[in-house]
Amino acid sequence: MDTTQRTDQQRSADRRRRELLEAADRVVLRDGPQASMNAIAAEAGITKPILYRHFGDKGGLYAALAKRHTDALLDSLRAALDAPADRRERVESTLDTYLAAIEARPQVYRFLMHPAEGSAGAEQGFDVGKHSAPLLRRMGEELAQVIEERVDLGPESQQLARVWGHGIVGMMHAAGDWWLGERPCSRAELVRSLADLLWGRLAAAGDRMGGPGF
Amino acid sequence: MDTTQRTDQQRSADRRRRELLEAADRVVLRDGPQASMNAIAAEAGITKPILYRHFGDKGGLYAALAKRHTDALLDSLRAALDAPADRRERVESTLDTYLAAIEARPQVYRFLMHPAEGSAGAEQGFDVGKHSAPLLRRMGEELAQVIEERVDLGPESQQLARVWGHGIVGMMHAAGDWWLGERPCSRAELVRSLADLLWGRLAAAGDRMGGPGF
DNA sequence: GACTCGGGTTACCGCTAGTAACATCGCACC
DNA sequence: GGTGCGATGTTACTAGCGGTAACCCGAGTC
Structure with missing residues (x-):
């Protein structure tokens, strides 16, 4: 046949x-x-x-290669995200999963975070939006979806969930990148600090010297 | 002489x-x-x-050029950050300042976010840490300093402030980048959503369907 | 046996970052 | 006043990149 x-x-x-x-x-x-x-x-x-x-072209190979790792990482993250635990636990476990991944294979991580950039300057449109690595975008969208599914945010929940998805992913990424470079503390401490931030500890803390006026 | x-x-x-x-x-x-x-x-x-x-080399020009814009942007941010207003107001105004800047000159913003990358492959050490743009690092450190100065975080305040500084900057950056590409809402809405996130609304929100067990 | 067709190679293009070598102007110094 | 020297500038080049055109060859088919 x-x-x-x-x-x-x-x-x-x-x-x-x-x-x-x-x-x-x-x-x-x-x-x-x-x-x-x-x-x-x-x-x-x-x-x-x-x-x-x-x-x-190189972008195609990049995309194919990135897709593999991205899919694998996203699977791990989904597992942590969907676990039947309470929310704080799930958040911490997701953060830890991500950080463990970038810690284990930093070269791959760097590759994934690298924006695509068609270098053959021919068709560089004004698409300013596509600076971020696809991995970040996908993680952001994914997280947004989970948030919207599982958290009750009232009206405008979709908008809010999307903003938060991308924001939290960015937080995780930037903190992870900095941490990987300086190693100022253990992974567990970093996870706890970030979760504390998401849990509003910044808003709850008091001002340092006297009143908030000055 | x-x-x-x-x-x-x-x-x-x-x-x-x-x-x-x-x-x-x-x-x-x-x-x-x-x-x-x-x-x-x-x-x-x-x-x-x-x-x-x-x-x-190109990195030197990049650094010099980046320093100018970075300094200018950081000045604006410091102004917003040091204003004699309450914390939430300061946070929102800082977010808005940043977003207004990247909205006004996206090409410059893209340039600043581009990692340096000594392209002449000679001396590319294994410094995995320096992936992030210097602008992000500097903003993170700066914010960390302000947080540590003005917020009472108890012991380990320095560590916590640094993690939060980089984390918040990353959140701002990623959300801003996504927003700039898709424009799903107004700047003011984005600012409010992000501030809500930092204010612990994610932790405070209820689960969607029934109990948290499933 | 001619003929096409997928997998493979050589040799090239146009571009980039970066450099070596040469030219030239202005200014101090004997 | 000639002389050297240092900054300023140029042309012409290297090495390597992403990407491609042209050719090449073995396997299967009519």
């Missing part, structure tokens, strides 16, 4: 694709986000044009 | 430097973070090597 043949071919192509992605993975793990197409092709034992045939 | 002579020269050099920075500014405003050294040199009416003599 024609179809079986095509599936055969497609399977072969998919296998190749996976092999290439794994090679790319190794290079990224070694070289960080600067991994060049040449280096990836060499690691895979082939030459550049094949990479381009499979992924179109 | 020798000194006066040197000051003369230095003044001239400084003026040149400022001129070059202004030209670079114009190009960045037009081309975004992809502004090339060639383009900047052309805009300034000179050629590349002069740029390199003044700023060392």
Whole structure:
């Protein structure tokens, strides 16, 4: 049949694709986000044009590679987020999951956070919005959805949930990035501090010297 | 005297430097973070090597350029942060100041958020920490300092303030970036939502369906 | 046996960051 | 007044990047 043949071919192509992605993975793990197409092709034992045939351009390979890790990370996060525990516990466990991930494989993390940036300056539209890494966007949307599903926010809940989703993800990301660089405290302490922040401890704390007027 | 002579020269050099920075500014405003050294040199009416003599490498020019905008933005933020108002008001006004700035000049904002990245792959150490834009780091540290000065957090206040500083800045940044791309609501609404988040409304809200067990 | 077709390579383009080498002007110094 | 020296500027280059055109070859098919 024609179809079986095509599936055969497609399977072969998919296998190749996976092999290439794994090679790319190794290079990224070694070289960080600067991994060049040449280096990836060499690691895979082939030459550049094949990479381009499979992924179109560097952005395509980036996207495919990012999707794998992003999916994996999001799965872990969902598990923590959906656990049958109380909210504070779930928040802390989610934060901890994320931080453990970036701690375990910082090079991959750097790669994922790197914005795509079609470097061949041809079609750089004025899309100012797409600065953030896709991973951050996806995590933000995902978290927003969970918040809206599980937390009762009254009217405008969707808007609020989306703002909070992206905001919390950004908080997690920035704090994690800083922490990874300076290591000023243990992971557990960081998690507790962030959860405290989300729990309104900033608003509840008193002013330092005298009244709030000055 | 020798000194006066040197000051003369230095003044001239400084003026040149400022001129070059202004030209670079114009190009960045037009081309975004992809502004090339060639383009900047052309805009300034000179050629590349002069740029390199003044700023060392692209990172140096980037740093000098970023410092100007960062200083300006931080001044605005400090003003909002130090106002003699109550804490919630100060927080909202600071958020609004930041968002107004990135809304007014998105190209500059993109440039500032772009990590430095010594692209000439020579000396790329394993410093995984320096992924974030210097602007974010500086804002985080600054905010941390203000928090520690003005908010009474008991023991470990320094640690907590630093975590919160970076966390809040990250929240602001991510939410702002998302908002700038999708424009799902007005600036004022965004500010209020974020302040609500910081004020613990997430913790205070009820669960959606029945008990928290499932 | 000619013919197409997928997987692969070589050799190139245009661009980037960065540099070496050469030219030139102004100014101090003997 | 010539002379050297330092800042200012240029041209012309390197090395490496993302990306592509052109060719090449083995397998299957009529």
